[in-house]
Amino acid sequence: MSALCFQPKLHFRRNSSLAFISFASVLVALLFGVGMKSAAAQTPAAKSAGDIADTWQGTLHTTQRDLRTVVKIEKSSAGALKVTLFSIDQGGQGIQATSASFQDHVLKYGIEFIDGSFEGKMSSDGKSIAGTWKQGDTSLPLVLERTTPATAWAIPEPPPRLPPMPADANPSFEVATIKPSRPDEPGKAFLVRGAQFTTVNTTLDDLIQFAYDVQAKQVVGGLPWMESEKFDIEAKPDIPGSPSREQLRSMVQKLLADRFQLKFHKETKELSAYVLTVGKNGSKMTKNTGDPNGLPGLFFRQLGFLTVRNATMADFAHLMQSAVLDRPVVDQTGLDGKWDFVLKWTPDESQFGGMGIKVPPPSDAADAPPPLFTAIQEQIGLKLEAGKAPVEVLVLDHVAEPSAN
Numbered sequence: 001m002s003a004l005c006f007q008p009k010l011h012f013r014r015n016s017s018l019a020f021i022s023f024a025s026v027l028v029a030l031l032f033g034v035g036m037k038s039a040a041a042q043t044p045a046a047k048s049a050g051d052i053a054d055t056w057q058g059t060l061h062t063t064q065r066d067l068r069t070v071v072k073i074e075k076s077s078a079g080a081l082k083v084t085l086f087s088i089d090q091g092g093q094g095i096q097a098t099s100a101s102f103q104d105h106v107l108k109y110g111i112e113f114i115d116g117s118f119e120g121k122m123s124s125d126g127k128s129i130a131g132t133w134k135q136g137d138t139s140l141p142l143v144l145e146r147t148t149p150a151t152a153w154a155i156p157e158p159p160p161r162l163p164p165m166p167a168d169a170n171p172s173f174e175v176a177t178i179k180p181s182r183p184d185e186p187g188k189a190f191l192v193r194g195a196q197f198t199t200v201n202t203t204l205d206d207l208i209q210f211a212y213d214v215q216a217k218q219v220v221g222g223l224p225w226m227e228s229e230k231f232d233i234e235a236k237p238d239i240p241g242s243p244s245r246e247q248l249r250s251m252v253q254k255l256l257a258d259r260f261q262l263k264f265h266k267e268t269k270e271l272s273a274y275v276l277t278v279g280k281n282g283s284k285m286t287k288n289t290g291d292p293n294g295l296p297g298l299f300f301r302q303l304g305f306l307t308v309r310n311a312t313m314a315d316f317a318h319l320m321q322s323a324v325l326d327r328p329v330v331d332q333t334g335l336d337g338k339w340d341f342v343l344k345w346t347p348d349e350s351q352f353g354g355m356g357i358k359v360p361p362p363s364d365a366a367d368a369p370p371p372l373f374t375a376i377q378e379q380i381g382l383k384l385e386a387g388k389a390p391v392e393v394l395v396l397d398h399v400a401e402p403s404a405n
Contacts, residue, residue: 050126052081052102056144057153060133065089068153069133071109071118071144073100083109092156107131112342113309115301118142136302162194165241172254173197174238178402181230188230188355195242197251199233204260204399207231211252212394215321215328217271221264221396231402245295263398273328273389276317276382278335284381288338296338303352303359304369306343313339320384323355324372330389333382345375 053075060067070086072094083097100109107129110117120131126146133142145151165171181201189200190210199207204226208219237243237251256262288310296311298319308316313331316339321329324347346369347359362368369375376382 050105050122052107052122055147055152056129057147057151058142058144060140060142062140069142069144070147070153070155073107081109085111086155088153088155091159093158113307115305120144162242163240165237165239165243165247167244169239169241169247171237171239171243171247171251173235173251176233176235176255176259177405178231178233178259179405181232185230185232192248195237195240197233197235197237197248199231201230201232203227203230204256207233207252207256207260208262208394209322211249211256213249213318214392214394215318217327218391218393219396220267220393223399225401226399229401259402261398261400261403262396264394264396267393267395268390269393270388271328271391271393273330273387273391274320274325274384275330275332275387275389276313276320276384278333279377279381279383282381283333283335283339284379285339285341288340290338292338294338303357304345304347304372307341308343309340310338311340312337324351326350326353327386328389328391329384330391341380343375343379344369345372346370347372 053073056071056073058069058071060069067090068088070088072084072086074082074084076082081100081102083100085095085097086092087095095111095113097109098112101107105122106119107122108117108119114135116133116135118131118133120129120142122129128146129144131142131144133140147153185201187200188202188206189198190202191198191200202210205216205219205222208214208226209216233255235251235255243251290310294310296315297307297309298311298315299307299309300323301307306319313333313335317329317331321327346362348362348371349359351372352359370378373384376384
């Protein structure tokens with residue numbers, strides 16, 4: 001579940017504190033590992049009525065269920081506010097607000113990562129803040145009450161992280177179950193829960209693109225059933241620990257060779273492609289300084305609202321080519337390392353074919369985000385241009401329906 005998310009899910013899911021997963025080839029880790037044993041332990045002993053710095057809590061009454069929300073507000077010596085949100089019925093992982101202010105007894109904070117914001121006014125006695133939580137196109141009333149040690153809700157500890165597999169390990173799937181998907185199953189999913197690998201409603205084309213980090217047009221010689229027949233997979237590695245992205249792809253490659261009898265050879269062809277470069281004014285993205293071995297997270301909050309955390313430019317390029325655009329995307333940015341950014345645009349009918357989505361007509365609202373190519377330049381300082389480029393393709397020599405479990 002997405003933290004404080006009451007909009008319908010899109011097509012890709014992962015086991016994450018924020019689980020709107022956008023595409024099939026990038027793994028996602030828990031992005032927020034901050035935890036608290038209880039809100040009470042964090043609450044100062046006494047506060048003046050007008051002091052906003054404290055721990056507050058309230059309940060969002062959604063159509064699906066109630067969501068208990070804890071908001072911890074801290075103030076620096078310079079008066080700047082730091083707001084951290086905990087949705088304790090959705091795992092309780094801390095999410096820091098990207099903006100916050102308190103003026104004339106009105107509290108405002110926004111969390112760009114989940115497209116959420118709150119605005120409310122403090123009561124005259126300073127014990128509550130009545131306002132509205134907005135996320136996407138949905139608004140819900142939310143009343144935050146100042147906590148005391150007696151009333152504060154305990155926040156769950158973050159789930160333990162599975163230690164990584166040894167870097168030199170060469171794992172295979174010890175057990176793998178492949179079965180046809182339900183006809184009414186919406187979307188598609190690649191899920192990673194600890195060491196468990198699961199797919200939902202995925203075609204062989206999807207699996208090949210995932211395993212070999214290619215776009216649909218880079219797979220040549222496929223059969224019609226490869227893009228129409230859909231499968232659910234449950235698989236467990238034969239080595240303990242959390243696999244890296246490369247180890248997981250290697251295991252899926254072995255699965256395809258064993259169960260689908262996949263054989264191919266590689267060629268290089270000049271194809272129509274999009275070339276990703278740095279714009280003339282330089283990148284506007286934020287360098288991620290966290291765990292260099294951490295898994296990337298790329299999430300669609302909704303069509304045209306992408307949040308990227310701890311991802312390389314290759315990760316971003318693959319997302320665009322596999323889920324959004326209709327041709328390969330070649331990364332020529334020359335940017336090393338991992339990056340964080342948010343990208344908002346108004347999609348058109350040529351996009352999101354890789355996710356099986358029919359894009360609605362673009363909004364004519366004055367505040368609608370710009371088209372994709374403009375948004376990439378204005379918001380993250382990159383440039384995406386159509387052209388031709390040499391691209392490696394997989395030419396299929398043999399493939400078969402999956403063997404029995």
